[in-house]
Amino acid sequence: MRHGMGMNKPDSKIADGGSLDDAILAVLATAGAKTLSAPEIAHAIAAGDDWHGLLVPIRRSAVALAQAGRLVIYRKGKPADPNDFRGVYRLGLPRHD
Structure with a gap:
């Protein structure tokens, strides 16, 4: 809740009733190898x-x-520790190359 803005959606559900985790993975799947x-x-x-x-x-x-x-x-083009990262970040699916 930064900048005085509250969250108006629950963390685990999105508007269509699906889980946010599934929605994130679906969006990343459509992006392919892109972050x-x-x-x-x-x-x-x-x-x-x-x-x-x-x-x-x-x-x-x-x-x-x-x-x-x-x-x-x-973070800065390299995998970051999910327990300890700050600032701007990008998400991608694991690469299997």
């Missing part, structure tokens, strides 16, 4: 201008998914 920022993912999930409230929940879900090995958090 996406949290705002890019939020835009893909939310309708209209109602995406700002998803940024903190996306970060929380990303940490949990990264800890489970289901996605990778990148």
Whole structure:
């Protein structure tokens, strides 16, 4: 809840009733090998201008998914420790090359 903005969506559910984790993974799957920022993912999930409230929940879900090995958090183009990263980050699916 930074900048005085509250979250208007629950962390675990999104508007269509699906889980946020599943929505993040689905958006990343459509991106292929490309990484996406949290705002890019939020835009893909939310309708209209109602995406700002998803940024903190996306970060929380990303940490949990990264800890489970289901996605990778990148910082400055390199994989980051999901338990200890700050600032701008991008998300991508694990690479199997």
